[in-house]
Amino acid sequence: MPQSTLRVAATETERGNLVTDDLMGASGRPHSARIWNYWLGGTDNTAADRAAGDAWLALNPEVVDVVRESRAFLGRAVETLARQEGVRQFLDVGAGLPAVENTHQIVQRTAPDAVVVCVDHEPEVVAHAERILADGAAGATRFVDADILDPGGMLRLVGEHIDLNRPVAVLMMGVLGHIPDLDEARDLVRYVMDRTCPGSFLVAADGTHVVVGEAVRKAGAEYADTGAVPYTTREPHEVESFFEGLEFLPPGCVPVSRWRPAPGDGVPAAVDGFGGVGRKR
């Protein structure tokens, strides 16, 4: 699919931060952050990323809807937490490359006094994100180079910017699929949420294989063959299990397109990405 058909809006990256194949992807391996950026219509991706992205699209073109609807869900969830719940700290774990409607942009226009900390472990993503955020437009956004697989180390670094004794919204959007073992992924979520205070929230969403079905699994298997870090899609009840011990905000764990859609949107089509927002009591 040509990139122009994926473009959804003017992006930060389009304002002069175009990354060439020489600057990124020195390893030559495709990477999910840049493939996600490609699917979101961004320009921070390499030929290898686009090839891996296209390989997935060939089997499961609906993945573009999942990516876009996930981004829209992120926007509605963050706005809800900032406006209605008064959250002023946001921790975006596995934030990826800025593309369109990024967490820091949504927060800035909704609650300019709030702090956003983006975490990612991919060195190229970190270097590039720091450059984008350094242009000043990102306000109180900070980028932390850390690995969710070392949650203690991650939270130590995050603690330089976020006060865990005050409510924080922890965002885990499309990152837990990179942890194939479900129990390990659950334990990591629990580790982080156990260290937040009551009044904190988890916003999480991940790819599933129940709406389109088997084609998604096939696409995931082919994608793993491209050399990219594999991404495991899950059953909706497995995504739901990340929220154990938390209280769901209505409507619970649902296809992301159906989480509080805009008034007038009716009941949007379901997509193979499930997510929700849970409150820590």
Ligand SMILES: C[S@@+](CC[C@H](N)C(=O)[O-])C[C@H]1O[C@@H](n2cnc3c(N)ncnc32)[C@H](O)[C@@H]1O
């Ligand atoms: C599929 S992308 C999703 C990006 C973004 N959250 C979004 O929803 O658009 C997954 C992101 O998680 C990051 N990631 C994967 N494993 C990670 C880990 N162990 N620690 C930190 N970040 C990780 C990847 O580098 C990538 O940027």
